[in-house]
Amino acid sequence: MATVTADNRGLRLATRYAVLILIAIIFIFPLLFMVMSSLKPSAQLLADTKSLRAFLPVGDLSFDNYTDAFVRAPIGLFVFNSVLVTGITVLFCIFVCSLAAFAFVFIDWGGKTIIFSILLATLIIPYETIFIPLLLMASQLPWIGAEGFEIGWLNSYRVQIVPFIADALSIFLFVQFFKDLPKELIEASRVEGASWWTIYRKVVMPLSGPVIATAAILKFLFMYNQYLWPLMVVQEEGIRPVMVGLGYFTDQLNVPWGEVMAYLTVITVPVLAFYLALQRVFIASVASTGVK
Amino acid sequence: MATVKLRDVKKSYGSVEVIKGVDIDINDGEFVVFVGPSGCGKSTLLRMIAGLEDITSGTLEIDGQVVNDLEPKNRGIAMVFQTYAIFPHMTVRENVAFGLTINKASNEEKEKKVAEAARVLQMEHLLDRRPSELSGGQRQRVAIGRAIVRDPKVFLFDEPLSNLDAALRMDMRMEIGKLHNSLAASMIYVTHDQVEAMTLADKIVVLKDGRVMQIGSPMELYHEPANLFVAGFLGAPSMNFIPVTVEAVEGENIAISSPSLDRISVPGKGRSFTVGQTATLGVRPQYIRPASGDSGMLHGKVALTERLGSETVVDVTLASGGTLIVALPEDKVLAEGTETSFDFDPAQAHLFPETP
Ligand SMILES: Nc1ncnc2c1ncn2[C@@H]1O[C@H](COP(=O)(O)OP(=O)(O)OP(=O)(O)O)[C@@H](O)[C@H]1O
Ligand SMILES: [Mg+2]
Secondary structure, eight states: OHHHHHHHHHHHHHHHHHHHHHHHEEEEEEEHHHHHHHTTTTHHHHHHHHHGGGGSSOOSOSSHHHHHHHHSSOOOHHHHHHHHHHHHHHHHHHHHHHHHHHHHSSOOTTHHHHHHHHHHHHGOHHHHHHHHHHHHHHHHHHEEETEEEEEESSSSSHHGGGGGGHHHHHHHHHHHHHSSHHHHHHHHHHHHOOOOOIIIIIGGGGOOOOHHHHHHHHHHHHTTTHHHHHHHHHHOOOGGOOHHHHHHHHHSSSSHHHHHHHHHHHHHHHHHHHHHHHHHHHHHHHHOOOOO | OEEEEEEEEEEEETTEEEEEEEEEOOOTOEEEEEETTTTTSSSHHHHHHTTOOOOOOOEEEEEEEOOOTTTEEEEEEGEETOOOOOOSSSSSHHTHHHHHHHHHHHHHHHHHHHHHHHHHTTTTTTTTSOOOOOHHHHHHHHHHHHHHTTSSSEEEETTTTTTTTTHHHHHHHHHHHHHHHHHHOEEEEEEOHHHHHHHOOOOOEEETTTTEEEEEOOHHHHHHSSHHHHHSSHHHHHHEEEEEEEEETTEEEEEETTTEEEEEEEEEEEOOOOTTTTEEEEEOGGGGGSSTTOOOSEEEEEEEEOOOEEEEEEEEETTTTTEEEEEEEOOOOOOTTOOOEEOOOOGGGGGEEEEO
16 A cells, blocks of 8 residues: 555655656747857757757857857946846835735725726726837926936836836735735734834735745846837937837847847846846745745 | 614625614613624624624714714724734834824823833733734733724724634633723623623623524523524523423413323513413423433433533433533532433423414
């Protein structure tokens, strides 16, 4: 009996791992292709795509593509810009969207169901459809900067950040999570004399690790991948983000594919780092609070 | 320590009225228990006192001050929830000190009060643990500790023991009783466990459908229930109800009879009856005894005998149909199927004009 169940368990485990490995491979292959190709000269890269060699470190390997790519475009600057814009947006988004959700879930005020419905309705509007009006608006917004009062937000970091801080999806994620927090925790805090602000800081947010991580990852990916909007609103090279930077390689007849791959490999690093860091936070917070 | 006074307190959710005009007076240091069937509004009433629900109309006074519009934190109350509601991301110490921390108490004061609460609740060794490392009983202790450190005027408990197993429930019940004696604070305690109500309360408030059915000491309610509902609600096994017909009104006494009951006279206790009306006779199972021979007033056949150890509970099918429950001392056994007559002292019976 014992051996049978042990075998069964072994089999189950083996199947599970087989499936997981398969899924991992499906997801890893494009990355592998990117990294391997970045080490090959363009001609070989294209030839290799006809076979499995595309995924293998074979042939004439070097870091030449990287040095060339760094010469062609200010990659460090672009990565810095993207990380800055994305990071600030993510931080503000977590703060603003969780506060909004807090008000929707825990505080009673007139009209909140209607406003929440309107908010949810905006989920179905694609960003692309509002880009033109948004552009016109951004060009007329006032700002007080180093040179005093000015009109127009174009060509700035803020025009890449502010429109994307609050969004319905993030608020919705927080609302769903907050609804599942035990109501008594909030009531107990109120009885103990906590203000809404204290409840938000000391009770709700510390228990919201998983949803903070989720919202942050989604927002990070969205912001890091921004292309159309910065293309429209940013002309200066100094504040250009990574995706627009890709244009330095593709706006010619002979696309230097090796360099493109090198560029992509470099700009993927922050994404992986962010994801791995948050994954750890995510698991740790689920394990320690035991709320979910 | 404080008095609590409710005057014609009502609560509606939309068009549904769930508390329909409640008047209760709670004296300084009193232990008051709200009991009643599920959905009768116990929690709602308690939460209105706490300030977690608005009061639709009526007034609520704590310590002589109308507090209808005060925030929970300004009412001088502390509350212990059925689900404990302790913060999973804080240690026991941080949980207990939560109210003090957010009200910016000094560290010495926090230390002192937490230590004192931990001593009273015997949980000094748990202070550095997290809630996930505690048993249900220990979690409830933490919740009570959090209430104690704030020195509230009134403690509110909403079924604090109902998530615990029977043995632990008894321990914690005794501890809450001791706590009340040592703190001498006013306490309001919601439960639907009548043992908790009977043992802990100075005063029991029986609620049904958002109305107060009776207020009194446990013994008053047990011996002099004001109506059929209270009579049936308190006591285990619950009171026997026998439908009867009023034969005559003889001053203070009422003569009644039924197919399974010989004509007897029972005290009317000031309730008014008219001859010929149907009424309900209530007799507690403990006050019914087998009669010698056929001389008893109630006639029936033993259907089932359950020996519980401390007593023997006998189910009797009455001659007229209904069932009679008789609680006998442990050594008495009646064979199932025997025709038996039963007696009781009419002075210990209750006659209610209503029918169940
Ligand atoms: N937020 C609400 N909206 C509408 N009705 C409610 C709300 N809260 C409670 N009620 C209703 O009020 C009535 C009283 O509820 P309450 O929770 O006070 O009952 P209870 O006596 O505590 O019952 P239990 O013993 O099951 O805890 C119930 O009929 C319930 O359905
Ligand atoms: Mg309740």
